[in-house]
Amino acid sequence: MSDAQVIIRPLKTADIPGVVEIFCEQFPDLSWTRLGRNFIDKFIGWHFKYHPDLALVAEQDQRLIGFIVGATGSHREYYYQVLRDAFPEFLAGSILHPWLIFKSSFWTLWLEFLRGRRSPGKRPKDIGMSKTGEKKGILCFVAVTKTAQGLGIGTSLKQAFESAASQAGIQVLSSYTEIKNVAARRLNEKRGWKQVREDKRHKIVYFSKRLDKRS
Ligand SMILES: CC(C)(COP(=O)(O)OP(=O)(O)OC[C@H]1O[C@@H](n2cnc3c(N)ncnc32)[C@H](O)[C@@H]1OP(=O)(O)O)[C@@H](O)C(=O)NCCC(=O)NCCS
Numbered sequence: 564m565s566d567a568q569v570i571i572r573p574l575k576t577a578d579i580p581g582v583v584e585i586f587c588e589q590f591p592d593l594s595w596t597r598l599g600r601n602f603i604d605k606f607i608g609w610h611f612k613y614h615p616d617l618a619l620v621a622e623q624d625q626r627l628i629g630f631i632v633g634a635t636g637s638h639r640e641y642y643y644q645v646l647r648d649a650f651p652e653f654l655a656g657s658i659l660h661p662w663l664i665f666k667s668s669f670w671t672l673w674l675e676f677l678r679g680r681r682s683p684g685k686r687p688k689d690i691g692m693s694k695t696g697e698k699k700g701i702l703c704f705v706a707v708t709k710t711a712q713g714l715g716i717g718t719s720l721k722q723a724f725e726s727a728a729s730q731a732g733i734q735v736l737s738s739y740t741e742i743k744n745v746a747a748r749r750l751n752e753k754r755g756w757k758q759v760r761e762d763k764r765h766k767i768v769y770f771s772k773r774l775d776k777r778s
Contacts, residue, residue, distance in 0.1 A: 598656025643679025
């Protein structure tokens with residue numbers, strides 16, 4: 564790693580291929596990744612299109628070394644919206660990789676998509692209010708390239724993301740990670756996220772953070 568300054572800044576269209584690269588490197592086993600690069604490209608594009616204020620990258624020496632993306636609303640709304648937008652890629656990936664049928668998370672994607680179709684289609688910008696009138700948001704993915712991990716970049720990305728979410732009026736953020744993902748759990752704890760639920764069956768732990776205006 565060079566000593567050059569790390570810059571955290573909003574994602575630009577030209578960054579999408581670099582973000583796809585980091586995504587595929589850091590999430591190789593995810594169903595989303597296995598659906599193919601076209602799908603990942605489309606889904607990062609979705610973030611840029613609908614939530615540019617919640618999509619940030621870390622850059623050093625004009626090279627991307629990390630990213631973080633989020634959205635307003637709940638995880639369920641998010642899955643539906645992304646899959647609807649990237650439906651041709653989602654369908655093509657499902658046909659080209661039929662063995663994905665053995666992954667329960669892949670089934671969950673399809674179920675979320677079909678469930679979402681039953682409710683009237685809201686635009687991504689319209690969703691995100693809780694029953695109590697609080698604006699909700701989710702942290703969808705954060706990743707730092709292998710050679711830059713452990714140097715505080717994930718922490719900087721998360722801090723900048725929380726500020727951006729707060730400026731966008733979001734009051735409560737949530738996210739989840741695998742129970743075995745020690746780095747992501749530590750990162751959450753360090754930034755004051757509270758563990759709210761542990762789903763032992765799916766080996767996932769849920770986190771939440773209430774933002775104050777100074778986040
Ligand atoms: C999670 C991730 C983004 C953290 O990024 P990072 O730049 O390495 O994080 P930081 O350097 O800011 O470290 C944050 C804290 O986690 C700890 N940490 C980082 N990597 C760790 C590891 N492999 N094991 C244990 N703790 C770890 C750090 O020590 C630090 O805590 P400390 O300040 O108390 O020492 C990075 O590991 C990553 O890209 N992982 C793969 C993708 C992923 O799993 N994303 C999360 C789910 S969406």
